[in-house]
Amino acid sequence: MDDYYPNLSPIRNGLACKCPRCGGGKLFSGYLTVRETCEVCGLDLRGHDSGDGPAVFIIFILGFLVVPMALWVEMTYMPPLWLHAVVWGPVIIGL
Template identity: 60%
Template sequence: MAKMDDGEQGATASRSPILTGLACRCPRCGRGRLFRGLLSVADTCNVCGLDLKSADSGDGPAVFVILILGAVLAPLVFWVEFGLEPPFWVHIILWPPLVLGAAIGLLRPLKGVMIALQFHHQAAEHRVE
């Protein structure tokens, strides 16, 4: 793992974990890629060498995706149903791809934000010694 000098540590402190996470970049340097696949976190940052193996966002991003999509799409579903009164097959064709695409599109950046916030606040599991 690469050692950071004082200038880099100051840059890390001033970098927004929200913006870094939304960009899916390394929480320390802000330049390296956070993911190696769609949702798989890279083992290490390819720029600064930060060990990302222990980065675990848990179920937090999925919960936020569910809450966001529920708040946005539920009123939209009701508006389409009661305002436009389309046939049932329109719902079958319209909503599954929309929900799936939005969920996948939101999950990656929200997972990045969660990991960046954990790094920023130095969150770690409680250890009893």
């Protein structure tokens, strides 16, 4: 079976959202919904469901970006708290 499927980079396939075995089929059927099987090679993909992992990863990245910016704005301009709520909510959703 290893001779039949090409030796593909799992990182490249993951970034392209393709099947980890054949690199041809799509990994997701929705925005974050993993397909049950690969449409090309039939690989069972149910074990690749990451659950809430991607959401937590995004939350950490946004936290590292937004919190220093909010602290810098607070230390530099000292705006009222309502302005922080108005500004940073849309910034977080936009990012």
